[in-house]
Amino acid sequence: MATDELTELETAIEKTITVFFTYAAKEGKKGTLTAGEFKELVQLQLPNLMKDVPFLEEKMSELDVNNDEELKFCEYWRLIGELAKAVQREKVGKKW
Numbered sequence: 001m002a003t004d005e006l007t008e009l010e011t012a013i014e015k016t017i018t019v020f021f022t023y024a025a026k027e028g029k030k031g032t033l034t035a036g037e038f039k040e041l042v043q044l045q046l047p048n049l050m051k052d053v054p055f056l057e058e059k060m061s062e063l064d065v066n067n068d069e070e071l072k073f074c075e076y077w078r079l080i081g082e083l084a085k086a087v088q089r090e091k092v093g094k095k096w
Contacts, residue, residue: 020076032070049083
């Protein structure tokens with residue numbers, strides 16, 4: 001990546017990636033989230049946006065498209081997209 005200062009959006013994308021790989025490196029395969037890593041990531045990094053999700057195991061299962069009981073980055077990215085859509089819907093409802 002270039003050494004120029006990152007924009008606000010570029011920084012957000014880089015941070016999203018960094019958070020995933022930080023949690024993914026804790027146990028199991030280094031490039032995937034186990035159920036435990038996913039739960040910890042959600043509880044510590046997404047407590048407000050995921051507070052209405054009662055069963056994290058079900059959410060993980062929904063995201064785990066290849067049913068290997070781990071989340072690859074592309075599967076995790078689906079969650080980020082879903083959360084972004086929910087935030088956008090809320091913002092539109094408030095008419096920014």
